Amino acid sequence: MTTLIFGHQNPDTDAVISAMTFAEYQRQLGNTDVEAVALGELNDETKFALDALKLDTPRVVNTVANETDTVMLVDHNEFQQSVADIKDVTIAAVVDHHRIANFTTAAPLFYRAEPIGSTNSVLFNMFKERGFEITPTLAGMMASGLISDTLLLKSPTTTDRDREIFAELKQIADIDLEAFGLNMLKAGTNLAAKTDKELIDGDAKSFEMAGKSVRIGQVNTVDLDEIYARQAELTQAMTDEAKADGYDLFLLVATDILNSNSVGFAVGSDQDKLEAAFNQKFDGNQRLNLPGVVSRKKQVVPQLTAAFEA
Amino acid sequence: MTTLIFGHQNPDTDAVISAMTFAEYQRQLGNTDVEAVALGELNDETKFALDALKLDTPRVVNTVANETDTVMLVDHNEFQQSVADIKDVTIAAVVDHHRIANFTTAAPLFYRAEPIGSTNSVLFNMFKERGFEITPTLAGMMASGLISDTLLLKSPTTTDRDREIFAELKQIADIDLEAFGLNMLKAGTNLAAKTDKELIDGDAKSFEMAGKSVRIGQVNTVDLDEIYARQAELTQAMTDEAKADGYDLFLLVATDILNSNSVGFAVGSDQDKLEAAFNQKFDGNQRLNLPGVVSRKKQVVPQLTAAFEA
Numbered sequence: 001m002t003t004l005i006f007g008h009q010n011p012d013t014d015a016v017i018s019a020m021t022f023a024e025y026q027r028q029l030g031n032t033d034v035e036a037v038a039l040g041e042l043n044d045e046t047k048f049a050l051d052a053l054k055l056d057t058p059r060v061v062n063t064v065a066n067e068t069d070t071v072m073l074v075d076h077n078e079f080q081q082s083v084a085d086i087k088d089v090t091i092a093a094v095v096d097h098h099r100i101a102n103f104t105t106a107a108p109l110f111y112r113a114e115p116i117g118s119t120n121s122v123l124f125n126m127f128k129e130r131g132f133e134i135t136p137t138l139a140g141m142m143a144s145g146l147i148s149d150t151l152l153l154k155s156p157t158t159t160d161r162d163r164e165i166f167a168e169l170k171q172i173a174d175i176d177l178e179a180f181g182l183n184m185l186k187a188g189t190n191l192a193a194k195t196d197k198e199l200i201d202g203d204a205k206s207f208e209m210a211g212k213s214v215r216i217g218q219v220n221t222v223d224l225d226e227i228y229a230r231q232a233e234l235t236q237a238m239t240d241e242a243k244a245d246g247y248d249l250f251l252l253v254a255t256d257i258l259n260s261n262s263v264g265f266a267v268g269s270d271q272d273k274l275e276a277a278f279n280q281k282f283d284g285n286q287r288l289n290l291p292g293v294v295s296r297k298k299q300v301v302p303q304l305t306a307a308f309e310a
Numbered sequence: 311m312t313t314l315i316f317g318h319q320n321p322d323t324d325a326v327i328s329a330m331t332f333a334e335y336q337r338q339l340g341n342t343d344v345e346a347v348a349l350g351e352l353n354d355e356t357k358f359a360l361d362a363l364k365l366d367t368p369r370v371v372n373t374v375a376n377e378t379d380t381v382m383l384v385d386h387n388e389f390q391q392s393v394a395d396i397k398d399v400t401i402a403a404v405v406d407h408h409r410i411a412n413f414t415t416a417a418p419l420f421y422r423a424e425p426i427g428s429t430n431s432v433l434f435n436m437f438k439e440r441g442f443e444i445t446p447t448l449a450g451m452m453a454s455g456l457i458s459d460t461l462l463l464k465s466p467t468t469t470d471r472d473r474e475i476f477a478e479l480k481q482i483a484d485i486d487l488e489a490f491g492l493n494m495l496k497a498g499t500n501l502a503a504k505t506d507k508e509l510i511d512g513d514a515k516s517f518e519m520a521g522k523s524v525r526i527g528q529v530n531t532v533d534l535d536e537i538y539a540r541q542a543e544l545t546q547a548m549t550d551e552a553k554a555d556g557y558d559l560f561l562l563v564a565t566d567i568l569n570s571n572s573v574g575f576a577v578g579s580d581q582d583k584l585e586a587a588f589n590q591k592f593d594g595n596q597r598l599n600l601p602g603v604v605s606r607k608k609q610v611v612p613q614l615t616a617a618f619e620a
Contacts, residue, residue: 099418104411106612108425111410115418129439302416 001068002033003092004061006083007119008076009039010203013046013184014145016058018074018119021141022095025123026072028132034072037061039083043202045188049144052180053137065089075119075145077103080206095122097149098297102208117155117162120145124165139172140180147181148188151220151257157295185257189220196230196237200252207301209308212248212270215241216304218296220257227254231265231285238267249273251304255294264288270308277307311378312343313402314371316393317429318386319349320513323356323494324455326368328384328429331451332405335433336382338442344382347371349393353512355498359454362490363447375399385429385455387413390516405432407459408607412518427465427472430455434475449482450490457491458498461530461567467605495567499530506540506547510562517611519618522558522580525551526614528606530567537564541575541595548577559583561614565604574598580618587617 005023007015019036026034038058042050050057064071065088072093079086079102093110094103097119114122120142127134134142146166150158153166170177191199204217217238221227227234238250249268256262265287266274274288275281277300282288293299315333317325329346336344348368352360360367374381375398382403389396389412403420404413407429424432430452437444444452456476460468463476480487501509514527527548531537537544548560559578566572575597576584584598585591587610592598603609 096421097418099415100410100421101414103413105409106615107409108407108607109409109423110425111406111421111423113419113421115420297418305416 001070002035003031003070003072004064004068005034005036005072005074006039006061006064007074008081008205009083010201010205011038011040011046012043012203013049013148013188014118014120015075016042016046017049017141017145018095018123020055020058021120021123021138021145022072022074022093024138025126025130025132028127028130035059043188044190044193045148045184046144048184048187049140049148052175052184053140053144055137055141074123077101077113078205078207079103080208095119095126097122099301114161116159117153117157118146118149120149121162121165124169125161134169134172136172136174139169140175140177143169143173143177143181144184147177147184151260151294152178152181152185154257154260155295155298156292157298185220186222189222189257191219191221191226196233197241199230200234200237200241200250205296206247207305209305212308213246214304214308215245215247215250216253216296216300217251218253218255220255222256222258224254224256224263227263228285228287231287235265235267235286238265242268251300253290253293253296253300257294260292260294262290262293264290273304273307276310277303311380312345313341313380313382314374314378315344315346315382315384316349316371316374317384318391318515319393320511320515321348321350321356322353322513323359323458323498324428324430325385326352326356327359327451327455328405328433330365330368331430331433331448331455332382332384332403334448335436335440335442338437338440345369353498354500354503355458355494356454358494358497359450359458362485362494363450363454365447365451384433387411387423388515388517389413390518405429405436407432409611424471426469427463427467428456428459430459431472431475434479435471444479444482446482446484449479450485450487453479453483453487453491454494457487457494461570461604462488462491462495464567464570465605465608466602467608495530496532499532499567501529501531501536506543507551509540510544510547510551510560515606516557517615519615522618523556524614524618525555525557525560526563526606526610527561528563528565530565532566532568534564534566534573537573538595538597541597545575545577545596548575552578561610563600563603563606563610567604570602570604572600572603574600583614583617586620587613 005019023034023036065085096113207214242250252265315329333346375395406423517524552560562575
């Protein structure tokens, strides 16, 4: 039975492409019966990257137990971010760079996580450790995930190791990774073409914090005014979705990727926790200024978790 | 502040020595302010190993938040097996070879697990990947953990990789690892010198299975009759402890390390789950034959977890 490898729901570029990178790693280990799939439609940024690298789009699946008994996770571990029937299959391996929570297995497994900028960065280290070849295409794939997650090394999630890795990837790739990266990020911020629901769902993840269900979405933009103009419609869509899906709190973080700042919008309970987490007050327009915040993982989730658990 | 590194409560040889091995790894990484400690008194097997390798006994601690804000875990991850105040400190790293359960962090971390015979085997791989030197003493330390957890490569948890590692360690060590290993295992089975409470507590770990608290102890012996002669006293001690500490089920696995068989004794609820898990019935002496079972991790915990969740 083919082992399926996939990143989180609402897949971003690192989630989609790290599955493909890890599939290649498994093949080089001699484990050839693997397939990288995605838990949802690809976003415009990821499509741009696959197109530029001349790679096929992975198959989208909604369940896995109907076709396999063994899976490998990349770029996530929390079950609520994974495939719906994750509890019905054996998780043989995880490669990730997030916190660990709501994850459990019955048996020992391979687990590799590092607190660095992208799952593709972790995979780069694994290729190096084994002495596996990194082809120009693989270098482009790894760089796509790294560029996406670190906003071209600008996010505070960027570590010295990520900078070293990017420098090595630039030597291997046969395209200009800086120009490619900027175009890829821009391709992902075409907000006008997206519905309100697409914007709030696009990159959203669910977290459990002190027993509450917290949904956190993030939208990257080069112009926050575009978001402000749609604020009423976006928060209405968030209210509807929170009600339908049982989220206690829904936070949307709009990030200006050129100036490295964010603004938060929220619906639901516990908005005081948000103000406490970031030591900011919602202004008269119901906007929470988040100066310097660009990383949900490093600058939003830990702070909000701490505020909920305080 | 010194980062403390430790294995699980009721430490066995791999737990104690993998903390020391990982401390050495951290030092080689340049992270010199680390100390390996143990969450309990060392057993006779571990004392034998440290003595033979001319190593100091690590300090025993019961809490950590009073002296540090950062810890690293080896050979375990489940919080109920860790230090009592684990939730009050930041877990910077985990190196392990067990299932993952009841483990959660607020922030990304370094996590390395492999489904192989010992945590020291995983650490051997990490030393090799970095090109760090493995001295004869380090080889003896790594071998101690590997030999203890795999019963000198006889346990079914032993993988081909463990056999390769042991062969490499034999080349490096300046003592005869086969003879050392046999003497070390024998040193750990001096049951006559132990009280009933020491026997049932010695290597016991707690597990959560379908909401129930399950305690599983394991005693190695070269003569099961020694255990049978004390069965009534042992099960009484288990009953007392289950009541005092709130265990729903307490299973003691007595393992004949020469013949690679075990016998189980149990007190508490859900004993039908035990019979279902191993497809065996308790006999007239209230003994559950477990033919071929030597590994709690691979041959007891997953099967019993599955039976509880069925």
